[in-house]
Amino acid sequence: MKKDIIGIIGLGYVGLPLALAFSRKKHVIGFDRDKERINQLKRGIDKNNEFKKKLKIKNKNVNFTNKSNLLRECNIFIVTVPTPVTKTNLPDLKLLSNACQTVGKYIKKNSIFILESTVYPGCLEEYCVPIIEKISKLKFNKDFFCGYSPERVNPGDQKHTIERITKIISASNLQTLSTMKNLYKLVTKKLHIANSIKVAESAKVIENIQRDINIALMNEISIVLKKMNISTKEVLDAASTKWNFLKFTPGLVGGHCIGVDPYYFTYKARKIKYEPKVILSGRSINNRMAKYVFNKISYMKKKFFGKMKIKILILGIAFKENISDIRNSQVIKILKMMKSSDYKIYVYDPHIDKNKNFLSKKINFLNKLNKINFFDAIFIGTPHKKIIKIGGKKIKSFCKQKSFIFDLKSSLNKKFVDDSL
Amino acid sequence: MKKDIIGIIGLGYVGLPLALAFSRKKHVIGFDRDKERINQLKRGIDKNNEFKKKLKIKNKNVNFTNKSNLLRECNIFIVTVPTPVTKTNLPDLKLLSNACQTVGKYIKKNSIFILESTVYPGCLEEYCVPIIEKISKLKFNKDFFCGYSPERVNPGDQKHTIERITKIISASNLQTLSTMKNLYKLVTKKLHIANSIKVAESAKVIENIQRDINIALMNEISIVLKKMNISTKEVLDAASTKWNFLKFTPGLVGGHCIGVDPYYFTYKARKIKYEPKVILSGRSINNRMAKYVFNKISYMKKKFFGKMKIKILILGIAFKENISDIRNSQVIKILKMMKSSDYKIYVYDPHIDKNKNFLSKKINFLNKLNKINFFDAIFIGTPHKKIIKIGGKKIKSFCKQKSFIFDLKSSLNKKFVDDSL
Numbered sequence: 001m002k003k004d005i006i007g008i009i010g011l012g013y014v015g016l017p018l019a020l021a022f023s024r025k026k027h028v029i030g031f032d033r034d035k036e037r038i039n040q041l042k043r044g045i046d047k048n049n050e051f052k053k054k055l056k057i058k059n060k061n062v063n064f065t066n067k068s069n070l071l072r073e074c075n076i077f078i079v080t081v082p083t084p085v086t087k088t089n090l091p092d093l094k095l096l097s098n099a100c101q102t103v104g105k106y107i108k109k110n111s112i113f114i115l116e117s118t119v120y121p122g123c124l125e126e127y128c129v130p131i132i133e134k135i136s137k138l139k140f141n142k143d144f145f146c147g148y149s150p151e152r153v154n155p156g157d158q159k160h161t162i163e164r165i166t167k168i169i170s171a172s173n174l175q176t177l178s179t180m181k182n183l184y185k186l187v188t189k190k191l192h193i194a195n196s197i198k199v200a201e202s203a204k205v206i207e208n209i210q211r212d213i214n215i216a217l218m219n220e221i222s223i224v225l226k227k228m229n230i231s232t233k234e235v236l237d238a239a240s241t242k243w244n245f246l247k248f249t250p251g252l253v254g255g256h257c258i259g260v261d262p263y264y265f266t267y268k269a270r271k272i273k274y275e276p277k278v279i280l281s282g283r284s285i286n287n288r289m290a291k292y293v294f295n296k297i298s299y300m301k302k303k304f305f306g307k308m309k310i311k312i313l314i315l316g317i318a319f320k321e322n323i324s325d326i327r328n329s330q331v332i333k334i335l336k337m338m339k340s341s342d343y344k345i346y347v348y349d350p351h352i353d354k355n356k357n358f359l360s361k362k363i364n365f366l367n368k369l370n371k372i373n374f375f376d377a378i379f380i381g382t383p384h385k386k387i388i389k390i391g392g393k394k395i396k397s398f399c400k401q402k403s404f405i406f407d408l409k410s411s412l413n414k415k416f417v418d419d420s421l
Numbered sequence: 422m423k424k425d426i427i428g429i430i431g432l433g434y435v436g437l438p439l440a441l442a443f444s445r446k447k448h449v450i451g452f453d454r455d456k457e458r459i460n461q462l463k464r465g466i467d468k469n470n471e472f473k474k475k476l477k478i479k480n481k482n483v484n485f486t487n488k489s490n491l492l493r494e495c496n497i498f499i500v501t502v503p504t505p506v507t508k509t510n511l512p513d514l515k516l517l518s519n520a521c522q523t524v525g526k527y528i529k530k531n532s533i534f535i536l537e538s539t540v541y542p543g544c545l546e547e548y549c550v551p552i553i554e555k556i557s558k559l560k561f562n563k564d565f566f567c568g569y570s571p572e573r574v575n576p577g578d579q580k581h582t583i584e585r586i587t588k589i590i591s592a593s594n595l596q597t598l599s600t601m602k603n604l605y606k607l608v609t610k611k612l613h614i615a616n617s618i619k620v621a622e623s624a625k626v627i628e629n630i631q632r633d634i635n636i637a638l639m640n641e642i643s644i645v646l647k648k649m650n651i652s653t654k655e656v657l658d659a660a661s662t663k664w665n666f667l668k669f670t671p672g673l674v675g676g677h678c679i680g681v682d683p684y685y686f687t688y689k690a691r692k693i694k695y696e697p698k699v700i701l702s703g704r705s706i707n708n709r710m711a712k713y714v715f716n717k718i719s720y721m722k723k724k725f726f727g728k729m730k731i732k733i734l735i736l737g738i739a740f741k742e743n744i745s746d747i748r749n750s751q752v753i754k755i756l757k758m759m760k761s762s763d764y765k766i767y768v769y770d771p772h773i774d775k776n777k778n779f780l781s782k783k784i785n786f787l788n789k790l791n792k793i794n795f796f797d798a799i800f801i802g803t804p805h806k807k808i809i810k811i812g813g814k815k816i817k818s819f820c821k822q823k824s825f826i827f828d829l830k831s832s833l834n835k836k837f838v839d840d841s842l
Contacts, residue, residue: 121646121649121651122649152663160664165663165664166662166663168659168662190662192658192659192662194655194659195652195655196651196655198649198651199651199652199655199656199659200659202642202646202651202656202659203656203657203659203660204660206642206656206660207660207663207666209638209642210635210638210660210666210667210669211665213634213635213638213699214631214634214635214667216699217630217631217634217699217700220697220698220699220700221623221627221630221686223695224686224689224690224693224695224697225542225623227693227695228542228543228619228689228693230542230617230619230620230623231616231620234615234616234617234620235620235623235624235627236624237613238589238613238615238620238621238623238624239624239625239627239628241587241589241611241613242573242586242587242628243581243586244632245628245631246631246635246667248631265642265645268645268649269645272645272648272649274644274645274648276641276645277641277702277705277706278634278637278638278641278699278702278703278706279638279641281698281699281702282699284698285698285699
């Protein structure tokens with residue numbers, strides 16, 4: 001074990017913390033194709049803001065590189081690339097395929113390939129292994145070995161970091177399992193051993209499915225209640241006084257996990273001829289929520305201003321609270337609908353770099369909130385703590401007298417709010 | 422308040438504990454149409470076994486009766502009748518209608534009608550009140566008043582009794598709310614005031630919907646995993662090591678709450694022209710689980726015994742663990758399928774009275790488990806604590822050498838078990 005060199009392929013939300021954690025005990029090669037990311041990391045900068053202190057990243061034991069040939073030295077390869085979906089919501093395995101090809105190129109006899117990305121059950125053995133075998137000309141479970149240890153990174157969550165959670169491990173044979181046990185116990189609090197790679201793959205993918213369906217249920221309930229003029233927030237406050245009620249709330253499901261992982265499972269289910277209607281019904285309603293919210297806002301706009309073009313301020317556009325990630329943000333989906341309609345759009349998000357190229361010239365990105373008595377409407381899209389802290393009264397003061405506030409997740413005191421989910 | 426006489430209409434799982442709780446502080450008339458139930462209660466017997474000590478029931482302050490005219494004395498009427506569904510899964514409001522007619526007959530000016538039964542949002546004001554108004558010739562919110570305080574009875578659960586939970590209350594005006602507050606604080610630990618009756622109705626009905634959909638999701642996942650030969654139990658054990666995973670398991674949803682309440686909500690949703698697909702997809706899969714389990718057992722039977730008629734022992738038939746209630750038990754649904762097939766059926770359920778008339782002569786109801794080396798198969802339907810305590814080894818000893826055990830909820834050590842969900 002002492003001479004292990006670990007290659008981490010993919011240095012995003014998952015790979016970077018993993019590389020840094022391992023680097024305290026082992027020599028690590030951190031590989032990412034993104035040259036800009038590597039340059040930033042070399043300077044100690046994590047644009048995702050998961051690591052705010054430079055010292056944490058700068059580190060003698062981890063060698064950040066965008067040159068794959070440095071992986072030649074490694075005997076353990078850990079792949080942490082994103083596994084998104086295509087436009088038609090099918091697994092998009094391009095990045096995973098690239099990563100496996102890279103591993104195939106540099107893997108040697110007796111090395112271990114470990115996957116941390118979320119996949120469908122069976123993906124590692126049925127999809128990844130053949131690629132590696134083909135390119136490396138090595139034989140699986142004879143020349144090289146595999147493991148699956150799903151990442152449990154929760155962006156923006158400083159509490160459940162890798163050091164503090166239980167991590168699932170699984171491997172293609174007992175000896176590899178034992179190696180992985182010794183490896184992962186260096187960086188994580190507790191290990192759970194799954195009996196097979198497929199069990200571990202399944203465990204990971206269903207975690208986010210459960211969240212997705214629970215939010216979908218709340219969205220469905222809120223749509224029905226709204227039609228009856230019943231406050232969803234009041235209903236949930238009341239229901240939450242039952243000892244076993246689960247405090248989910250309606251909302252937009254964006255990002256690259258909860259809204260994506262279910263499609264990996266449903267893809268596999270359909271492959272084996274089962275139509276997973278519960279999961280897909282959840283996905284369907286969650287996908288329609290952006291349009292639903294846009295319609296609600298447009299309804300208010302019409303009520304207040306008719307067809308007049310109005311100045312709307314969107315507070316928060318990240319895909320979830322207190323982070324800077326905008327991938328698959330449903331607030332941005334709503335923003336785009338507004339762009340094609342009668343809205344002059346202003347955006348304030350304290351977590352987002354205003355130079356993000358998604359923001360066209362048509363949109364005014366504010367660095368400060370100092371326009372008093374200025375907006376016709378405010379849409380609280382992503383209620384970051386930094387936004388809620390401003391307070392309903394002050395937020396209301398940014399609006400003209402005749403104006404409305406749509407507070408998506410009922411984050412403000414309701415006396416300042418005109419509508420919410 | 423001192424002279425209040427409370428009439429409780431319906432003395433089942435909800436009404437009896439409520440009547441007993443109130444009787445410690447107030448005079449109570451406990452009315453139920455079921456003469457046998459009244460006779461038993463008068464003798465201190467609760468066939469539901471929620472109250473095992475006679476003293477708890479026998480009580481000077483509660484007058485059990487099946488004569489509705491005794492309700493004449495009451496100024497507060499609390500209706501706790503069941504609200505089941507019809508064969509086509511629509512709200513069956515017959516019992517509620519009868520109860521409202523009874524209340525209408527005896528309600529006087531300034532009295533309060535309180536509903537505790539689970540209904541759809543709007544039911545009290547739109548359905549109950551008109552019945553009472555019509556029969557009593559009194560005017561709602563002028564002559565008489567209403568409240569809704571949903572029951573939160575969990576059969577078999579001695580921990581979350583009315584005295585120990587938070588109870589939601591809501592009323593048709595502020596004065597009634599104040600009366601209800603004083604009333605219910607006599608019997609419950611904490612009160613939560615809902616802003617309207619509709620909010621309280623909604624809160625209650627969604628609690629069980631949430632449970633239903635979460636079990637449905639687990640059922641869907643288990644069906645897919647089983648098709649892939651992946652152990653659902655192992656997957657859930659692994660997923661449960663994540664800090665926010667909710668420990669639901671696949672299973673049969675029977676009884677008179679979780680499998681029924683969602684239809685009240687979906688009925689109302691459809692009335693207002695919204696198709697609640699998430700909730701209905703959950704209902705649909707949960708409804709199909711009995712047939713699915715029967716098919717799994719039949720598959721094993723065929724594998725082990727071909728078309729031979731086999732002796733099968735069903736352990737546990739109540740709709741859930743550790744109670745005697747068999748209403749809408751899905752295990753009994755499976756039992757009925759077996760009856761029409763090549764099974765000689767033996768049943769053991771320590772919670773069930775063997776004289777229950779649902780058990781035809783075709784079924785052998787055992788009072789003791791003493792047939793060693795006797796059965797071809799065992800189906801653990803409802804894993805009561807008393808059944809699990811027997812242990813896998815002993816349970817296996819009831820079987821012939823060539824036999825199989827289907828352990829629905831993976832309750833036994835898996836080395837004794839041939840299949841499960």
